Structures are given as C-alpha cells and as structure tokens.
Amino acid sequence: MSVERRVGVGIIGCGNISSQYLKAIRNFPVLEIIAVADMRPEIADKKAAEFGLKAVPVDALLADPKVEIILNLTIPRAHVEVGLRTIAAGKHVYAEKPLGITFAEGKKLADAAKAAGLRLGSAPDTFLGGAHQEARALVDSGAVGDVVGGTAFFACPGHERWHPDPAFYYDVGGGPVLDMGPYYITDLVNLLGPVARVQAMAATPQLERPIYSEPRKGQTMPVKVFTHVAGLLQFKSGAIIQATLSFDVPAHAHLPFELYGSTLSVLVPDPNNFGGELKTRPATEKDWTVVTSKLPYADTSYRSLGLADMAHAILENRPHRASGDLALHVLEVMEAFETAAKTGQSVEITTPVERPAPLSQSVIARAAAS
Numbered sequence: 001m002s003v004e005r006r007v008g009v010g011i012i013g014c015g016n017i018s019s020q021y022l023k024a025i026r027n028f029p030v031l032e033i034i035a036v037a038d039m040r041p042e043i044a045d046k047k048a049a050e051f052g053l054k055a056v057p058v059d060a061l062l063a064d065p066k067v068e069i070i071l072n073l074t075i076p077r078a079h080v081e082v083g084l085r086t087i088a089a090g091k092h093v094y095a096e097k098p099l100g101i102t103f104a105e106g107k108k109l110a111d112a113a114k115a116a117g118l119r120l121g122s123a124p125d126t127f128l129g130g131a132h133q134e135a136r137a138l139v140d141s142g143a144v145g146d147v148v149g150g151t152a153f154f155a156c157p158g159h160e161r162w163h164p165d166p167a168f169y170y171d172v173g174g175g176p177v178l179d180m181g182p183y184y185i186t187d188l189v190n191l192l193g194p195v196a197r198v199q200a201m202a203a204t205p206q207l208e209r210p211i212y213s214e215p216r217k218g219q220t221m222p223v224k225v226f227t228h229v230a231g232l233l234q235f236k237s238g239a240i241i242q243a244t245l246s247f248d249v250p251a252h253a254h255l256p257f258e259l260y261g262s263t264l265s266v267l268v269p270d271p272n273n274f275g276g277e278l279k280t281r282p283a284t285e286k287d288w289t290v291v292t293s294k295l296p297y298a299d300t301s302y303r304s305l306g307l308a309d310m311a312h313a314i315l316e317n318r319p320h321r322a323s324g325d326l327a328l329h330v331l332e333v334m335e336a337f338e339t340a341a342k343t344g345q346s347v348e349i350t351t352p353v354e355r356p357a358p359l360s361q362s363v364i365a366r367a368a369a370s
C-alpha cells in the first residue's frame, strides 16, 4: 500500500504487550517506529535489540522532532502521566487501555489534548476487527432489528497464572472491569451507541492472592479492587446488556457476547480478538448461521490497527476511530460499575459519544482488501 508519507511513532513502555505491537506495526506502512523507551532502560535496550530498533531515554524520545505520535504502552497507572507529558511535548498520543484509572484523570488528559489541538487515541482497537465490523454492518443494515438485550461475559481465574508481574491487575487501577471492560464496552458502543446508565454489584472474595507465574511464583499480592463484578448497562437506544467481569471464575461455558434483536439473535465473538465466528439465528430456525467476514483484519492479531487509523486520519484530516472521546465514555461507564456497586444506586453516564465510523469505509480497509 502506498501512503502519502509515513508518520513517526515513538514507543514508551517496552513490557509484555510491546512485542505484539512491534510485530503488528509491520502490517501498516503508514507507521514508522523512530525509537523505543522505558523507565527501565535495560528493558528498552533488550526490546530494541530484538526488533532492530533504537532505544533512547524517555525525555529524548519526547524531544525528538521526528516523533509525531507517542504510543504509550506503560501500565494503567502511568497512562495519564505519560500522556500529559506527551501532550506537553506537542505530540499526539495513542495509549493502551484503559485511558486512565479514574474518570477524572482520563478527562484531564482528554481536555489537555483538546486544548493543545492534539490527537488522543486509545486501545482497544479490536472493535475494528473483521468480525466486529461485520457485526456492526449487520446491526446497521437493520437485519438484526431493534436490539432489546444481550449479555457480555468475561471471566477467568486471574492473570497470576501467566503474567510475569501480575500485581498491577489487583492494585488500584486494576481489576477485571478496568482490564477487560474496555474490550467489551467499546465493542458494545460500536454496535449500540452510547450507554445511558449503569447498575452493578461487586465483590472481592480474596484480599490476598498467590502468584503462580514465574519469576514471582510462591509470593502473594494484596487485592485492592473488586474482582467479581456483575452489572446492567442500559444504552440510550434502550438496549439492556447484562455484563459479568470476573477474575474469580475457575472455568465457565458462557459466550463472550450475545445480542437479542427483534429479528435476529447474534453471537458476537470475543472482543479481545479481531476475528472469530459471528453467528445469527432468527426465531424460525433451529440452527445458527455462521456469517463469514468479508472484511479485512479478521484472522490474525492486528494490535496497532487503531494507531494506524489515527496516523491515516492525521494525514487525511479526518476523525480517528479509536478516539479519546470513545475511551473516556468507556472509562466513565467502567467507573460507574464501581460507584453503582458501592452505593447501590443506578449511575447516569454524562459523556457524549458518537459511534466511530465503520472501518469498511476507510482507506486502510480498501488498501488491505485490494
């Protein structure tokens, strides 16, 4: 694919997820990695050597005029601080999820980006994947009818069985809602539009959890967040979604997503992936029909698609899809789970958001499909 010009990207945060980005970025010629940085220089050096890149100190990366976008892959607690430093350095920022660990700090970042006239983008971008865009096309075509209800289900025994340093998942800013909620809620907003209100109940069944993964195997970590959350989301459209997000479930057999329309029920695949099997069924049929995605980005990991869309949007002077406004709305919804659980009250959502444009209309999709 030919691009007008490449957009310079600097990466801050060279931990676990950075390799997925560094591999996937190769799919998008619009992105040019200028250098990587981490507050632990040895981690940045190692990652740079692995991918044939240059490692520099964080301040040097922020000062480099070739860097137009900072890809912020630090831990959730550092997202806003690093984001604000990026904006102060006059650069666009695209961050891993969640946008921040509180709505107030996320809003501060969104306001700072707007005031500076800079772009703010945020993961997740999996809603741009082929299966989720195909689900969006189904909803938009009217084939599903009015979506009345549905379920969103994420549950696992916790990340302490695989992540090399899992403590942040249980500290303030962690928990299943802030960790996995972004995938589910973002995809729901992509499909159904903005959330109007949230109700929830939540629990922390273990105040200390053992670590099973190396190198901290055998140690314990404190738990400062709800780890089992059950909520209800009412969308402005009227749709009511029952959501469960949990790190306390040994095993289960629920699907990630079911949507119940007035014409069709739809099984949407895991919103943590770009592809997967999308299925539909009307009341008159016994079997589910598999809807094969005709759209790109359906089979492999394209973590960085949202960043590439933002780079194209900069060049084309159009809105990007994985936007700060979308991430801020999702953050407000996630915080509302906690507030609703603590107060027993329904929480009204205040931030406006528009559904991002379908990717099928984008220059990236056209280029990839050709």
Ligand SMILES: NC(=O)c1ccc[n+]([C@@H]2O[C@H](COP(=O)([O-])OP(=O)(O)OC[C@H]3O[C@@H](n4cnc5c(N)ncnc54)[C@H](O)[C@@H]3O)[C@@H](O)[C@H]2O)c1
Pocket (backbone or CB within 6 Å): 012, 013, 014, 015, 016, 017, 018, 037, 038, 039, 040, 043, 058, 073, 074, 075, 076, 078, 081, 082, 096, 097, 098, 165, 179
């Ligand atoms: N691990 C995954 O599978 C996964 C998947 C999807 C999204 N994410 C998200 O990606 C982000 C990073 O997760 P991870 O698993 O790579 O974490 P990690 O702890 O492995 O890596 C984070 C890196 O950021 C660096 N860092 C932290 N604060 C910094 C700061 N202020 N300035 C510079 N560097 C700083 C750390 O030194 C570390 O190397 C999180 O927001 C997480 O939610 C992770």
